[in-house]
Amino acid sequence: MTPPAAGTSAILRAEARVLVRAEPGTVYDTVSDLPRSGERSRERTGGRRVSGTPRRVGAAGRGGAA
Known part of the structure; x- marks a missing residue:
């Protein structure tokens, strides 16, 4: 686990590479x-799209969790 970037705070931060x-x-x-x-x-x-063009950088969505 890596520490939060300078100037930010995080309760939990995880990173993985695949x-x-x-x-x-x-x-x-x-x-x-x-x-x-x-x-x-x-x-x-x-989930569902809430703004922006689907599958484009900057699009925003809201998802459901189990």
């Missing part, structure tokens, strides 16, 4: 697909 053999666009499309996120996680139940 090698994924796929094109960046494919990975981005997968991890940014909020409605289907519940299919890949026990903690998530899905």
Whole structure:
């Protein structure tokens, strides 16, 4: 675990690295697909877009948790 960046505070910060053999666009499309996120996680139940263009930088979403 690494300490919070200078000027920030955090209750918990975790970091992980995973090698994924796929094109960046494919990975981005997968991890940014909020409605289907519940299919890949026990903690998530899905989500919905609240602003911005889906699957674009800057888009915001709200998700549900189990």
